[in-house]
Amino acid sequence: MWSNAIAGSTATLAAIGTAYWCYLTFGPKAYAMTPAEEGLHPTQYPWEHVKLHKTFDHQALRRGFQVYREVCAACHSLNRIPYRTLVGTVLTVDEAKELAEENEYDTDPNDEGEIEKRPGKLSDYIPAPYKNDEAARAANQGALPPDLSLMVKARHGGCNYIFSLLTGYPEEPPAGAVVQEGLNFNPYFPGTGIAMARVLYDGLVEYEDGTPATSSQMAKDVVEFLNWSAEPEADERKKMGWKVLAATLALWGISVWVKRYKWSPVKTRKLVYNPPVSGGRKFG
Amino acid sequence: MGVYSGLYNTFFRQNTTMLATVFLGAFGLQLAFDSGSTLIWNNINKGRQWQDIKAKYVQNAEEEE
Numbered sequence: 367m368w369s370n371a372i373a374g375s376t377a378t379l380a381a382i383g384t385a386y387w388c389y390l391t392f393g394p395k396a397y398a399m400t401p402a403e404e405g406l407h408p409t410q411y412p413w414e415h416v417k418l419h420k421t422f423d424h425q426a427l428r429r430g431f432q433v434y435r436e437v438c439a440a441c442h443s444l445n446r447i448p449y450r451t452l453v454g455t456v457l458t459v460d461e462a463k464e465l466a467e468e469n470e471y472d473t474d475p476n477d478e479g480e481i482e483k484r485p486g487k488l489s490d491y492i493p494a495p496y497k498n499d500e501a502a503r504a505a506n507q508g509a510l511p512p513d514l515s516l517m518v519k520a521r522h523g524g525c526n527y528i529f530s531l532l533t534g535y536p537e538e539p540p541a542g543a544v545v546q547e548g549l550n551f552n553p554y555f556p557g558t559g560i561a562m563a564r565v566l567y568d569g570l571v572e573y574e575d576g577t578p579a580t581s582s583q584m585a586k587d588v589v590e591f592l593n594w595s596a597e598p599e600a601d602e603r604k605k606m607g608w609k610v611l612a613a614t615l616a617l618w619g620i621s622v623w624v625k626r627y628k629w630s631p632v633k634t635r636k637l638v639y640n641p642p643v644s645g646g647r648k649f650g
Numbered sequence: 651m652g653v654y655s656g657l658y659n660t661f662f663r664q665n666t667t668m669l670a671t672v673f674l675g676a677f678g679l680q681l682a683f684d685s686g687s688t689l690i691w692n693n694i695n696k697g698r699q700w701q702d703i704k705a706k707y708v709q710n711a712e713e714e715e
Contacts, residue, residue: 424703457707605687
């Protein structure tokens with residue numbers, strides 16, 4: 367029968383189509399980029415402050431802020447951080463005020479509509495090194511140094527990536543690597559050609575607490591600081607998380623107890639079946 | 651009886667005392683829970699938090715003035 371033939375071929379086609387769809391959906395992945403374009407995977411470092419029961423090391427944050435201010439701030443803004451958040455995190459009130467006053471900010475328009483300058487206050491945000499993105503590009507051969515406030519959250523690998531990037535510049539690009547004019551070779555940067563040159567060299571800053579300022583030490587400190595700037599609530603959030611777990615555990619314990627309490631009559635009752643007496647004879 | 655009936659009579663027999671017990675109990679438990687967890691947290695993170703290093707910098711600033 368020809369209707370049988372049509373049903374059979376439709377079913378076969380459907381089966382082949384489904385199999386092909388499954389292959390496309392769940393089959394081998396297609397990588398459009400070469401490994402160099404993906405960038406080298408960063409090394410996994412045992413960050414102490416990332417552990418669920420550890421806060422940031424605020425001494426390291428203080429050093430990291432110093433590195434940001436003395437090195438990175440020349441090119442990178444940190445425009446989500448007002449001075450007030452530094453108080454009680456890395457600076458005392460007096461230090462933060464002094465730092466804020468080093469910069470000038472616009473006042474609100476006065477009665478004549480003129481905007482004047484005033485020294486910074488704690489509520490002001492850390493100023494950007496350039497007036498606008500165009501100025502930043504012009505000063506960096508066309509490359510825009512991105513804002514660092516949320517950088518740890520904005521890149522795959524987070525802390526590990528930024529640390530690897532900062533410390534991963536080789537003395538010489540490997541043989542055969544093509545490095546464009548104006549770019550620097552860094553295997554961790556996707557594409558390997560980055561407009562930012564190596565910035566951290568041993569002894570670049572002088573730490574007030576006497577920690578030797580090796581490049582890796584500075585990179586570690588500034589990365590931890592950038593992690594703070596991306597997640598300033600992390601310390602409090604972790605502590606709160608533990609408290610929620612503890613309270614939930616206690617409530618769970620109580621609910622188990624209440625359930626057992628309510629069910630105890632049901633669980634301990636005994637059902638007795640007394641068979642009826644029939645025909646004058648007693649069974650059981 | 652005994653301890654339980656004593657507790658019952660002092661705290662739960664009257665609606666007003668029961669309410670007072672509940673509110674004061676919530677207040678006290680919260681206080682104990684918060685200070686207890688802060689104590690443990692600060693102990694785990696000894697030397698890492700701002701409060702642990704603050705003294706160094708506050709004193710320096712005062713000397714300068």
